[in-house]
Amino acid sequence: MNVEAGKKALRFQFAPIVDKLGYKFNPAEEDVEFLLEAEVTFQRQYGIPYCPCQARTRDRAENMKIVCPCIPFHREHYDAMKRCWCGLFVHKDVTDPSALKQIPPSKFVKRKE
Amino acid sequence: MKKIKIYALSTCLWCKRTKKFFEDRKISFEAVDYDKADEAEQERIMAEMRGKGGGGSFPYVCIGEEVVQGYDPDEFERLLGCGKK
Numbered sequence: 393m394n395v396e397a398g399k400k401a402l403r404f405q406f407a408p409i410v411d412k413l414g415y416k417f418n419p420a421e422e423d424v425e426f427l428l429e430a431e432v433t434f435q436r437q438y439g440i441p442y443c444p445c446q447a448r449t450r451d452r453a454e455n456m457k458i459v460c461p462c463i464p465f466h467r468e469h470y471d472a473m474k475r476c477w478c479g480l481f482v483h484k485d486v487t488d489p490s491a492l493k494q495i496p497p498s499k500f501v502k503r504k505e
Numbered sequence: 506m507k508k509i510k511i512y513a514l515s516t517c518l519w520c521k522r523t524k525k526f527f528e529d530r531k532i533s534f535e536a537v538d539y540d541k542a543d544e545a546e547q548e549r550i551m552a553e554m555r556g557k558g559g560g561g562s563f564p565y566v567c568i569g570e571e572v573v574q575g576y577d578p579d580e581f582e583r584l585l586g587c588g589k590k
Contacts, residue, residue: 423518430516444516447539447561449551458561477562478518494519494575498558 398432399425402441406461406481413463415481420489427480431460445478469500507569507585509534512550515541519576520564526578530587539563 393401403417410416418424430444442448446458457465463476470476474483475492482489509527513520515538527534539550554565559574566573568584 426518433516445514445519445563447514447547447551447563449547449561454561493577494562496574497560497562498574 395429395432398435399428402428402431402435402460410461410463410481411484413461413467414484415461415463415476416484416486418475418479418482418489419487420479423479423489427478443476443478469495469497472500506532508567510567511536512554512563512565513538514563517563523564523566523576523581526576526581530585532585 407417427444431441434440434442434444441460442455443458443460443462446462448455448458461476461481463470463481466477471483473492473495474486475481475489475494477494479489479492482492486492509532511520511523511527511534513524513536520538524534524536537546537550539547542550551561554561554574557572559565559572562574564574564576566581568581571584573580573584
């Protein structure tokens with residue numbers, strides 16, 4: 393499968409999942425293309441579309457928490473940002489994704505306390 | 506000038522934007538791509554990030570003694586003491 397077909401397959405696979413979680417693909421199409429291309433590469437290398445902006449380690453259980461779409465594992469954090477960490481997905485009500493900021497996980501924990 | 510160090514992933518869109526932020530302002534920085542580093546270096550980076558309260562989310566930017574996790578131009582500018590470009 394070539395990269396374009398891989399990206400199309402991931403879009404098809406992810407769209408109904410994130411829809412049920414209250415998210416949609418980021419309207420910034422160029423960003424989505426970049427991120428999906430990275431995920432297609434991971435899928436080819438490891439068989440798994442990991443998040444392009446979070447690190448894999450030797451801890452398999454932790455790695456499973458960054459398999460795209462990783463929203464269920466970071467629900468409160470991502471809901472607070474109205475986007476996932478890499479920005480592939482945003483809340484359904486978002487029209488201007490450029491206004492959304494990444495909140496570091498450590499600062500999010502502090503906000504919760 | 507404060508020393509700037511960026512831990513990044515070569516696949517990360519926000520890491521690329523972070524590097525571009527500093528390049529556009531002609532501010533020199535040291536950057537390490539975690540995913541291109543060897544295993545020992547990866548473990549060292551992750552230990553450093555976790556030691557400062559960060560997880561495995563990139564980019565991770567050290568500006569002097571301060572740390573910014575994520576792409577946050579406003580915070581970069583505040584810590585650098587420079588205005589918007």
